Amino acid sequence: MIIAILSGFILAAIVPFFSPYLKKNASLIFPLLPLLLFGYFASFFPRIKNGDPVSMFYDWVPSFGVDLSFRLDGLSLLFVLMITGIGVLVFFYTFSYMKGHEYIDRFYAFLCMFMASMLGLVLSDNIITLFIFWELTSISSFFLIGFNNEEPASRKSALLALSITGLGGFFLLAGMILLGTVGGSYSIQELLSSSEAIKSNSLYGGIIFFLFIGAFTKSAQFPFHFWLPGAMKAPTPVSTYLHSATMVKAGIYLLARFSPVLGDTFWWNSTLVTVGAITMLYAAIHALFRLDLKGILAYSTISALGILVFLIGLGTDEALLAAGVFILVHALYKATLFLVAGIIDHETGTRDVTVLSGLGKVMLPVALAGILAALSNAGAPPFFGFVGKDLIYEATMQYGEWAVVLTGAAIVTNICLLFAGLLAGVKPFIGALPEKFGKVHLPSPLMWVPPLILASLGLVFGLFPSLIEQSLIQPLFSSISKSGTEIHLKLWHGFNLIFGLSMTTLILGTLLFWKLKPSKNLFQKAFRFEFLSPERLVGHFARGFSGFARIWTGFFQNGYLRNYVITILGFLTVLLAYRLYNGIGFQIKAEMFENVTLYEIIVLLIMAVSIVFTVFSTSRLVAVASLGVIGYSICLIFLFYSAPDLAMTQFSIDTLTVILFVLVIYNLPKYNTFSSTPIRIRDGILSVFFGLLIAVLTLEVLNEPLNRETSEFYAQNAYTLAKGKNVVNVILVDFRGFDTLGEISVLAIAALGVFSLLKLRLKSIEKE
Amino acid sequence: MKTLIFKTASSYLLPLLILFSIFILLRGHYLPGGGFVGGLIASIAFVIHSFANGLEKTRTIIKFHPGFLIPVGLLIAIISGAAPLFLGQNFMTGLWMDDPIPVIGMVGTALFFDTGVYIVVIGITLTIIFTISETL
Known part of the structure; x- marks a missing residue:
């Protein structure tokens, strides 16, 4: 059975390789597939008649409880025969309808994909597999509705249909997962036996709500019905196949299938009756005012x-x-x-x-x-x-x-x-x-x-x-x-x-x-209420949403590096402040300052003076040089606390940073003031707060009992395991060598980025 | 910045600093140093030279684009990490020669890995700095 279900996908997959041979009369081989499938499924008639459903089971992802289990019973049989039977006729019809079309092979491939998805949908016994086929029908119908992809209207309705049914798909997945969790199984057959337990569960409301949204979007129920008339942009075989016999009935299939499991409760009955009644009346009256044959049929x-x-x-x-x-x-x-x-x-x-x-x-x-x-x-x-x-x-x-x-x-x-x-x-x-x-x-x-x-x-x-x-x-x-x-x-x-x-x-x-x-007159009268229709409302919503997204993006992604930094620091400050507001563990005691040496005080003083210079200097070069001084002072502190490796690296990095800064700044115009006073005050406040918070955070960290297990392991095993005496280097090249490999790769990518960004700009300037 | 003293000094400093960077690279396993710092020092040597003599001079000394060093270094690092695989051991297991080699000391895969890092760092730093100074 699995081959029968997947044959449509297989055929669709090999079509591109034989495309040139399948354009003309050879495309008559396509209708053979639904014909064969119709024969195959019809052969189960006697078994089903005797009340003996056919089940097949294949493992797929057993760890998630997802399997390819298929079950053919009375309901499935009706749908399967409709899908393949009407499929045969539509496929033959297409041959003549699309004769001479450039992409007839492609069209057939999409139809095959759709047919296979539909078969999988009505035969799946596993609700997750059912969902997957459900989504596949949405996707393949997207291609079919938008088949005339050179027409904007056709593309638009394909997109509309996909977004509505895709939205329903999300809800359906949520419903299925809830159902599987509550019912303890993803198999419809097993869920049948726990029907009462599911109905009395507090999540029952959520399950049927999600399921309903899924079914209503697919089966074009009010207020999600508007994608269906739009989908009439598709070639007629598609409208026939998808929108009369098969896809739109998928939601009906879903409801019918779950009716023994979830049905016969107040909410189930009243919701379906209400929505169904509104839809049938609304659409039937709408149909009176249509002039387009397919529009009438759609409604x-x-x-x-x-x-x-x-x-x-x-x-x-x-x-x-x-x-x-x-x-x-x-x-x-x-x-x-x-x-x-x-x-x-x-x-x-x-x-x-x-x-x-x-x-x-x-x-x-x-x-x-x-x-x-x-x-x-x-x-x-x-x-x-x-x-x-x-x-x-x-x-x-x-x-x-x-x-x-x-x-x-x-x-x-x-x-x-x-x-x-x-x-x-x-x-x-x-x-x-x-x-x-x-x-x-x-x-x-x-x-x-x-x-x-x-x-x-x-x-x-x-x-x-x-x-x-x-x-x-x-x-x-x-x-x-x-x-x-x-x-x-x-x-x-x-x-x-x-x-x-x-x-x-x-x-x-x-x-x-x-x-x-x-008459046109009647048609226009009905159109006066068009602004109230869900289609318009959704259109407004979509436009509003994209406008909102544009404003949002423009505000946060404005391309100014300084604004990014302010956003990040501000957010971090608020977050940290909130966390630290709940209590600070450390206390500042006098004996903490007893071991401070003269060198440290001097170095700190140098740093403080350099910071003042950096912030208040009117020359960029001075500011950069002062920044360099701060970096070197940090090197000295590293040295005092016996981290020579770190100090060396910091020293070289700082040297290069200053060089880079100088290179860049050398070419910038000379300003006397860099920014207005209010902005400087804002930045100052932000940086003071951020600095304070980081200081508090560091003290907090030191206040916690230190776990030295890891560093002791490295210290003890550096020589015995890795034959090195410099623990830092051994960690870098041996114990955590993988990290280093990753880091140098990242660095290489960064260098490529700088190189290509600057070179590209150079080229475009040269062109002008 | 192209003063005579700086120019003269830089042409002596270049080989000295490069030698020093190699020294730092080799001693890394036992004493402070290593591929990363070594690579930075070597790049500083070239940068100083380019400051004193102009970028074009430095380019003629290096003869090829420093960007080529990046894949070369990465390759060395990866090969040294992958070498134990051929002996049936895990990726990045340290392999060592039994006896130390004079001047260099103990030789093992970790040293080659560090050499890879050294070359990558030179390549990256010089690529970035040269590109920026060219562009501006």
């Missing part, structure tokens, strides 16, 4: 996703069954409508519904597919959509005191969706054919056969629900619901209330379609 997809979240949130057996069926219903008709929209766009060059009409006369099979899909979407009997819609009403009707409100919301949503479906699937094909479309002709069968297959499936499953009842829907239902009830799909329930509701929806939706004609 109706968001609305459908809202319905799914809503159903999972209801959490009853009926609702879960309805969700399971609706996933399939929606995938079939929405993929068809997208493919049809792609064909229309490809052949006529426009997707504006106000212009399109009468195309049924020139491309009948396409029209057939579109009309079939629209009818399934409308929930007209005997289509599969009718079965799905009945189940939805059945689920809302049985929800206690809220039944009326919920059913009402579902009806309004369905009416709008019906309208959207008719607009996208029927309107372009009926009426009179405008003259400018006279030359439009039927595209290659590779393009119109896939939507026709999908649309006919919607009819076949509706007529014969028994085809999938026991093999697909029953295992799916048992994997998301805890009760093991038998389910029955029926087309005909008799004349009852639900049938009445279905018919009402159908009639009202059709009426709406005849009455409400899409």
